[in-house]
Amino acid sequence: MQRNAEAIAIPRTQNGSTVRRALHTLTVTDGNVVTALLRLTLGLVMLPHGAQKMLGWFGGAGFSGTVNMLTTYAGLATPIAVLVVLFEFFGSIALILGAFSRLGALAIATVMVGAIVTVHLPNGFFMNWTGTQAGEGFEYHLLAIGIAIAIAIKGGGAFSLDRKISRD
Numbered sequence: 001m002q003r004n005a006e007a008i009a010i011p012r013t014q015n016g017s018t019v020r021r022a023l024h025t026l027t028v029t030d031g032n033v034v035t036a037l038l039r040l041t042l043g044l045v046m047l048p049h050g051a052q053k054m055l056g057w058f059g060g061a062g063f064s065g066t067v068n069m070l071t072t073y074a075g076l077a078t079p080i081a082v083l084v085v086l087f088e089f090f091g092s093i094a095l096i097l098g099a100f101s102r103l104g105a106l107a108i109a110t111v112m113v114g115a116i117v118t119v120h121l122p123n124g125f126f127m128n129w130t131g132t133q134a135g136e137g138f139e140y141h142l143l144a145i146g147i148a149i150a151i152a153i154k155g156g157g158a159f160s161l162d163r164k165i166s167r168d
Contacts, residue, residue: 027162029155036157042147043095050089098160109148112141
């Protein structure tokens with residue numbers, strides 16, 4: 001039995017193809033400078049952490065060392081550990097460039113929620129400023145999640161590639 005090509009075709013929107021509409025939805029943003037400041041701050045703070053995990057910079061273990069640590073000590077499955085490294089590294093780059101800022105922000109938020117649940121929650125809220133706790137608390141992660149949620153809602157803001165993409 002032969003199917004009608006129109007019946008299985010991806011529907012088109014009024015403004016163009018479904019893919020183009022989805023791309024617009026992911027990238028649409030205004031020229032808000034405050035949103036851009038949040039995006040750049042989160043991206044620049046997270047990039048060194050991602051570079052530690054992906055490239056071994058700043059005293060990090062690099063990709064294989066980080067994946068091994070996350071699977072051995074944090075008990076993550078290998079695919080999840082790989083996603084942690086990829087999300088943190090490429091998510092921060094996406095935020096700095098303002099390219100698919102919503103996805104980059106959601107990637108960072110996902111990593112931060114995972115870090116709270118798997119490592120930091122038992123250590124309480126506060127960071128280990130005095131060196132007397134067993135480990136770091138989750139206040140830093142909560143701030144990153146809050147900023148990431150704001151970016152996921154508002155988009156990349158001013159000076160972002162998202163703004164350029166969504167206008168085309």
